[in-house]
Amino acid sequence: MTHPVDVHVGKRIRHRRWMIGMTQQQLADKVGIKFQQIQKYETGMNRVSASRLWDIADALEVPVSFFFEGLAGEASQAGAAAPAADLMADKEALALVRSYYAIPEAQRRRLFELAKVLSDAA
Structure with a gap:
């Protein structure tokens, strides 16, 4: 075990x-x-x-x-x-995080703000 x-x-x-x-x-x-x-x-x-x-x-x-x-x-x-x-055990979540950090920082911040707005609206 x-x-x-x-x-x-x-x-x-x-x-x-x-x-x-x-x-x-x-x-x-x-x-x-x-x-x-x-x-x-x-x-x-x-x-x-x-x-x-x-x-x-x-x-x-x-x-x-x-x-x-x-x-x-x-x-x-x-x-x-x-x-x-457990979220980080999900391959899709990890791929998303990896892709997110591959985005240039200025664009990444804008994407993060957009995601926050969208999640608040849901």
């Missing part, structure tokens, strides 16, 4: 990898393991050792603490219907 902390860390690995547009194979190559192992880490099926997590953090250019962000809040929301962290 998977441990909730391992599942959380795996989700954070997948989230960061998607955010920077890296494939499982690319991450595995940077860390020096097979992509199947990355798959197991991302599902929480396999626990990530401290040294491997260090290597993954280095490859994804984040501090090790990144993988534990939101863990306390997730535990307190265990009974909630749809925690906000």
Whole structure:
């Protein structure tokens, strides 16, 4: 049975990898393991050792603490219907965020304001 902390860390690995547009194979190559192992880490099926997590953090250019962000809040929301962290597990949402940050900053701010107006009107 998977441990909730391992599942959380795996989700954070997948989230960061998607955010920077890296494939499982690319991450595995940077860390020096097979992509199947990355798959197991991302599902929480396999626990990530401290040294491997260090290597993954280095490859994804984040501090090790990144993988534990939101863990306390997730535990307190265990009974909630749809925690906000699950939104970033959605490939479409991540693709939207990635596309959003690819837009030049001035245009991105205008798009953000438009989205706020549209969501207020809905």
